[in-house]
Amino acid sequence: MGRPIVAECLDQIFLKARTHTKWQDRPVADDLLRRIIDLTVLGPTSANQSPARFVFVKSPEAKLRLIPLLSEGNRAKTLAAPVCAIIGYDMKFYDHLPRLFPHENAKAWFEGKGASVLETTALRNGTLQGAYFIIAARALGLDTGPMSGFDQAGVDLEFFGGTPVKSNFLCNLGYGDPAALRPRLPRFVFDEISAIV
């Protein structure tokens, strides 16, 4: 630590990385999906809660179950993407804390708490992991296309039925077509959204 990573790496994970909607006809190996998760789980969560859960929708059969649950603008690009990951969070994440955070009784901090506290906690920490997932995929050479527009209750039922997992967002994975990119949308600059006090 102590020094920035080399420019090519900063380019790949932030500066030149873009959200893709058009995909090359190039498959994504299952091994690469495993490596994304191996990196993702290392990122920090509060009390090591690690609530995120992942379903990689890759087969034509699974794609057919997912596509009708997407908002119309998300269907064609998801059908064309080699993989669409469903990023969810486990509302009973605390059941695993005796193993994940063994030095304190962290399960007792959450068990029996109201749905709104649990929902906020699982959403916050599951979303941190969702962002680690995006960066990990980019770091491994993939392009990403995260999406919010879908029928959450429908996806929960179809892909997480009978479990305490709720869907959070979706993320297409593959090798994007750079020729299809438009200019990056505007971003805030430091002084608009930040202060040093």
Add this chain to the structure above:
Amino acid sequence: MGRPIVAECLDQIFLKARTHTKWQDRPVADDLLRRIIDLTVLGPTSANQSPARFVFVKSPEAKLRLIPLLSEGNRAKTLAAPVCAIIGYDMKFYDHLPRLFPHENAKAWFEGKGASVLETTALRNGTLQGAYFIIAARALGLDTGPMSGFDQAGVDLEFFGGTPVKSNFLCNLGYGDPAALRPRLPRFVFDEISAIV
């Protein structure tokens, strides 16, 4: 894109990066804080909402305002850290969408929506940006110490009073003392939390 970043970079942002609680007596320049934000804002959010807001608590005076609002276990490490960032999210993020997402009337998708939809949307996208922030800081050579244990209403009043910004989580920044690290806590493996369908 198409290839993984070099091993040293993967180490720095994921494999060897750790949450720190002990800090070297080495300051963090304001320019480095600016560079973290310049990278953070590039990460994707739904409809480019970009709801995250940042206060870098750096001066002794500002630290004294923050410390009493932290849970007791977070006080000493935050006092010792060169900087503590408050990561918040703007509940009126949609006011900026005509500029950030100019090709559609995205403001109308959110304005007047119920507090729970807005809260979930701002929390989800603000937290994605919070994770980009952690990775950006690591990529620039800093160590991080994210924390959830604090009085959110108190921090909102003290640092975001009179604005629609709510605090999400805190993150100490600096150069950690590697000698103070304990072994990494356990993580899930792929098959426990993931499936390819």
